[in-house]
Amino acid sequence: MPVDSEYAIETQDLTKIYRTRWSRREVRAIDGVSLRVRRGTIFGLLGPNGAGKTTFVKTLLSAVRQTNGRALIFGRNSSDPEARRPIGYLPENHRFPTYFTGAGMLDFYASLSGVSATRRKKLIPEHLEMVGLSQWGTMRIGKYSKGMLQRLGLAQALIHSPSILILDEPTDGVDPVGRREIRELLERYESQGVTVFVNSHLLAEVETLCREVAILHKGKVALTGKMHDLTAGKGYRLTATKPSDALAEELRSKATSMATRDGLVDFQFPSRELVNTAMDLLRAQQCEIESLAPTTSTLEEVFVRTVEK
Amino acid sequence: MVTLALVRDTFREALARKIFWVLFGLSTLMILFFLFLLKIDIVAGASATVSLFGRATNANPNVDRVVRGVYGSIATFLYTFGMFLAVFASSGLVPSVLEPGRIELLLSKPISRAHLLLGRYLGNVLVVSLNSIYLVLGVWIILGVKTGIWSPVFLIAIATTTFIFAVLLSVVVLIGVVLESAAAATMITVALMIISPILAQTTQMMKLLSSEWSRNLWRALYYTFPKVYELGKITLDAIQSGTFAGFTAIWTSALFGIAMLGMALWIFQRRDF
Numbered sequence: 001m002p003v004d005s006e007y008a009i010e011t012q013d014l015t016k017i018y019r020t021r022w023s024r025r026e027v028r029a030i031d032g033v034s035l036r037v038r039r040g041t042i043f044g045l046l047g048p049n050g051a052g053k054t055t056f057v058k059t060l061l062s063a064v065r066q067t068n069g070r071a072l073i074f075g076r077n078s079s080d081p082e083a084r085r086p087i088g089y090l091p092e093n094h095r096f097p098t099y100f101t102g103a104g105m106l107d108f109y110a111s112l113s114g115v116s117a118t119r120r121k122k123l124i125p126e127h128l129e130m131v132g133l134s135q136w137g138t139m140r141i142g143k144y145s146k147g148m149l150q151r152l153g154l155a156q157a158l159i160h161s162p163s164i165l166i167l168d169e170p171t172d173g174v175d176p177v178g179r180r181e182i183r184e185l186l187e188r189y190e191s192q193g194v195t196v197f198v199n200s201h202l203l204a205e206v207e208t209l210c211r212e213v214a215i216l217h218k219g220k221v222a223l224t225g226k227m228h229d230l231t232a233g234k235g236y237r238l239t240a241t242k243p244s245d246a247l248a249e250e251l252r253s254k255a256t257s258m259a260t261r262d263g264l265v266d267f268q269f270p271s272r273e274l275v276n277t278a279m280d281l282l283r284a285q286q287c288e289i290e291s292l293a294p295t296t297s298t299l300e301e302v303f304v305r306t307v308e309k
Numbered sequence: 310m311v312t313l314a315l316v317r318d319t320f321r322e323a324l325a326r327k328i329f330w331v332l333f334g335l336s337t338l339m340i341l342f343f344l345f346l347l348k349i350d351i352v353a354g355a356s357a358t359v360s361l362f363g364r365a366t367n368a369n370p371n372v373d374r375v376v377r378g379v380y381g382s383i384a385t386f387l388y389t390f391g392m393f394l395a396v397f398a399s400s401g402l403v404p405s406v407l408e409p410g411r412i413e414l415l416l417s418k419p420i421s422r423a424h425l426l427l428g429r430y431l432g433n434v435l436v437v438s439l440n441s442i443y444l445v446l447g448v449w450i451i452l453g454v455k456t457g458i459w460s461p462v463f464l465i466a467i468a469t470t471t472f473i474f475a476v477l478l479s480v481v482v483l484i485g486v487v488l489e490s491a492a493a494a495t496m497i498t499v500a501l502m503i504i505s506p507i508l509a510q511t512t513q514m515m516k517l518l519s520s521e522w523s524r525n526l527w528r529a530l531y532y533t534f535p536k537v538y539e540l541g542k543i544t545l546d547a548i549q550s551g552t553f554a555g556f557t558a559i560w561t562s563a564l565f566g567i568a569m570l571g572m573a574l575w576i577f578q579r580r581d582f
Contacts, residue, residue, distance in 0.1 A: 058581075095409070097411070111313075112420060
């Protein structure tokens with residue numbers, strides 16, 4: 001059971017150093033990561049390939065032993081098996097044994113999580129129904145498609161009523177409708193006070209789903225914050241007919257980005273003053289204003305800015 | 310509950326492998342053989358006519374000797390071919406659990422790593438012991454009904470085969486944890502089985518070896534490695550003469566098994582997945 005802690009996940013100076021077998025060369029997979037995930041939120045962990053996301057998640061689950069620092073789950077050291085009782089986990093590239101049926105697999109993992117036989121009997125059909133696999137419960141999972149396995153994996157992560165869900169690419173292989181269903185499901189769990197920790201490459205999905213994010217880069221936390229604050233990089237998008245090259249160059253130097261398409265040009269300006277000046281200059285050259293709209297940064301822009309620093 | 314779940318999972322996985330069915334199939338064939346094809350008619354109490362495939366043997370052997378001979382052949386089968394098949398079939402059961410995508414999920418559950426590995430070990434021992442129980446008990450009952458001889462000493466084969474398999478399985482588990490290779494686990498364990506009768510020739514070798522250090526090395530190897538051959542011989546002697554002697558072979562083999570399993574647990578506790 002979760003102990004009294006403000007944070008569902010808390011890491012302090014978490015470091016994992018791998019050493020190559022022969023040369024003993026050091027590779028710092030994660031390097032002094034200190035992160036706090038509040039209870040009851042949906043938190044996204046992002047990062048380019050090799051940033052240390054998977055190692056971080058595995059350290060939380062004690063599948064990887066940290067070299068330094070500590071990882072706490074609801075205030076308990078993650079190496080303590082009891083700390084893992086409130087965790088529901090869906091690994092990336094999971095390999096569920098194909099000799100299981102869907103119901104058999106849920107039964108096995110639920111019993112490892114300490115769910116009694118009576119409760120399992122009730123929960124298994126409910127969870128199969130919840131992920132849309134009620135017709136498939138008695139079928140061997142070797143026959144399941146990738147999306148179906150992902151749904152079953154999610155049911156497995158949820159069946160013991162966890163207080164924290166750690167999901168590695170939860171919608172991998174799932175069709176768009178299924179993705180939306182999973183998103184709604186996770187939001188429902190969030191509203192019930194469950195903490196959801198998502199590790200995903202799908203930035204648009206993370207942006208839609210998560211309330212807070214952290215970006216890992218080269219094993220360190222490069223950025224962390226609330227989604228609303230991070231994507232509130234205010235600006236204005238101005239679209240106009242193409243000006244002269246000289247003016248386009250002048251405006252490009254003031255804009256954060258410029259792109260041309262079909263005789264039109266899009267400018268992104270960081271402030272109202274700059275966009276007004278640009279409009280005056282464009283109108284002076286008889287350019288027509290196609291549109292003007294305030295914008296916020298997308299998570300993708302934030303991500304790219306962060307990892308390219 | 311967790312231990313039971315781990316044992317059941319090992320059973321499920323074992324039964325999903327054809328090689329375990331081959332093992333059970335061979336046991337069934339032997340049982341059917343004794344049930345239908347071997348006919349023993351008791352003549353004048355102690356002697357018998359034995360017919361195989363419907364053809365009677367010329368001699369009228371002592372029925373007790375016939376039964377003990379059958380017991381001996383079953384025990385020999387279990388100790389040689391049966392043990393090899395059991396090791397071969399079990400060699401993949403630990404590496405399969407350590408596969409990426411499967412082990413992380415198991416480790417995310419509120420169970421210790423030692424519990425996880427020992428649960429699998431226990432499940433594997435139970436699968437193979439069930440086969441021994443099935444074969445030995447089956448033949449014992451059939452021969453008992455056919456001859457009226459109910460010699461409980463034959464049942465010792467269940468305990469000794471299970472014991473020596475448990476010892477050999479500790480090597481399979483250790484190799485599985487270190488190398489994650491079913492082939493390597495089979496090869497090394499079978500090698501131990503093969504060198505066992507060679508190492509058992511200690512008395513002769515002490516006379517043949519010229520230097521003291523080579524004799525000491527031989528003794529060290531003899532006492533260190535599991536005594537598969539000797540335990541088989543002890544079982545045969547017990548079945549045929551009713552005397553059981555060889556506790557050194559038991560405790561040294563047990564010590565070896567505990568050491569291997571302890572090492573496997575120690576490494577498994579420290580590994581990153």
